[in-house]
């Protein structure tokens with residue numbers, strides 16, 4: 001192993017305030033890297049491809065909490081529903097409904113985050129703030145008893161312009177506060193703000209993040 005996963009992991013953990021949790025983003029990395037992080041105490045891992053996740057879930061320890069962080073097609077939900085701990089990137093009501101259906105089939109309640117599209121890049125998935133508001137105002141989601149909406153997720157623009165990144169995190173935090181009051185005032189589980197990746201997690205923790213998703217800084221560059 002030419003990447004010192006243990007050292008990198010502890011460095012990142014050392015930068016996080018106690019109340020911020022780390023999702024170690026392990027996509028495209030081999031099991032041995034995850035095992036090293038696991039042996040150092042890391043339990044939350046994030047993956048973005050259903051087949052790769054299935055292979056890792058089968059072979060790695062069962063007390064790992066797997067987060068699905070990528071764009072999830074509705075026809076793939078059934079494969080991860082038996083074991084997924086949190087689906088972070090819910091970007092449509094259709095997907096939310098399918099997760100609810102598959103969770104029910106498995107006798108489970110699956111935690112999800114709603115993914116916001118705030119960054120200026122067109123390639124990013126996610127709900128615009130207006131779409132997210134509309135979806136919540138319609139209220140149909142309240143009948144979905146097998147999903148638990150635990151907060152929001154977003155990616156800031158991939159830029160070196162720190163003020164833009166800060167602005168986007170702040171937009172997401174104000175939006176969180178707005179919908180918390182309007183729709184989730186009685187839902188203590190609605191508390192997560194998943195923002196911050198390798199290049200911007202230190203900014204994110206100063207701008208409202210409760211959960212950072214860090215890959216490259218821990219595991220090194222991904223080999224596709």
Ligand SMILES: *Cc1c(COP(=O)(O)O)cnc(C)c1O
Nearest residue numbers: 025069197198199213214215216
């Ligand atoms: C890959 C990925 C990450 C991790 O990115 P790094 O730059 O490697 O830290 C975080 N969030 C999402 C949604 C990702 O797809």
